[in-house]
Amino acid sequence: MELDxxxxxxxxxxxxxxxxxxxxxxxxxxDIASGVAVVSARWRNRDYAATVSGFLSVSYDPPTMLVSLFEESRICDAVASSGTWALSLLAARHQGTANWLASPGNPVEGLLNQVPYRRGPATGAAVIGGAPAWFELRTTAVHPAATHLLIVGAVLAMGRDAPGAESADPLIHFASSYQRLGR
Known part of the structure; x- marks a missing residue:
């Protein structure tokens, strides 16, 4: 590969x-392909949510996940301060939701008015409707890394909201844009 x-x-x-x-x-x-998800938190009686592609499963035993959040963002403050949060994986049909929650300058009030969601049973954080998989987490560690915080969480609850066909069609981020897996 040549660079210029x-x-x-x-x-x-x-x-x-x-x-x-x-x-x-x-x-x-x-050129790193990654899944796309929404991280959300309920803090001070307000919903916070943002699109993320920097997340991973850390361990199966005990079930543990990690999300990378820009340290100066509202979602980072909410997740770090609330101590609990949700991660909803997105299907290809959620591209509009991904775009909306990735937009800088979103309103604090009414952020989720145009997003289908329900409350998670363990944390009360927003779980995106039709998510191929969702997880609710309790923060167990926070690690600073450059301009971001790596927030590690123990899984409290999890499930699937999408029908089988949609679960097989995840939203992917690759080459600076959203893609379909191509099934």
């Missing part, structure tokens, strides 16, 4: 990356 006519590799400056390093990293990391 350069050989395949790009070496970062050891002291601190410059703008070119950041741009090359952004271009290359866009």
């Amino acid at each position: 006519g350069e050989p395949a590799g790009h070496r970062l400056r050891p002291d601190a990356p410059d703008q070119r390093d950041i741009d090359v990293y952004r271009a290359l990391s866009a």
